[in-house]
Amino acid sequence: MLRSNKGFFLLELLLSLSALLMLSLYLLPILMEIRHQSMKLEIENTSRKIMYEELQAKLIDSQTFKNYTIIRNKVEYKIIWNETGSLGQKEVCVIVEKNAFLPESKVCGVLE
Numbered sequence: 001m002l003r004s005n006k007g008f009f010l011l012e013l014l015l016s017l018s019a020l021l022m023l024s025l026y027l028l029p030i031l032m033e034i035r036h037q038s039m040k041l042e043i044e045n046t047s048r049k050i051m052y053e054e055l056q057a058k059l060i061d062s063q064t065f066k067n068y069t070i071i072r073n074k075v076e077y078k079i080i081w082n083e084t085g086s087l088g089q090k091e092v093c094v095i096v097e098k099n100a101f102l103p104e105s106k107v108c109g110v111l112e
Contacts, residue, residue, distance in 0.1 A: 036103070039102070047094040047096060047107040051108070051109045055111055075096060075102060079092060079094055090110070091111065092111065093108040
């Protein structure tokens with residue numbers, strides 16, 4: 001025998017590295033999409049919490065309706081009060097504007 005069986009061949013090493021590369025090229029876009037969707041869900045859930053907090057605060061303590069901005073977890077949430085319908089109902093909207101890192105989100109609720 002001319003060959004020694006003390007290690008891997010270069011061909012085996014290249015095949016295993018190419019299989020690993022193909023697997024990572026397939027999984028990387030999926031992982032990025034899952035991360036984007038989880039960030040979007042987190043922003044929407046926080047927007048809903050802020051909206052319900054605003055509605056409860058206005059029901060308990062009827063102060064003036066003013067628009068302002070809150071920053072939570074490095075995300076800017078704009079709280080905007082609107083007049084809806086002829087009954088004089090107020091609607092609160094929590095808006096996150098789209099930028100390079102964050103998706104757009106808008107959640108609205110009516111003060112009854």
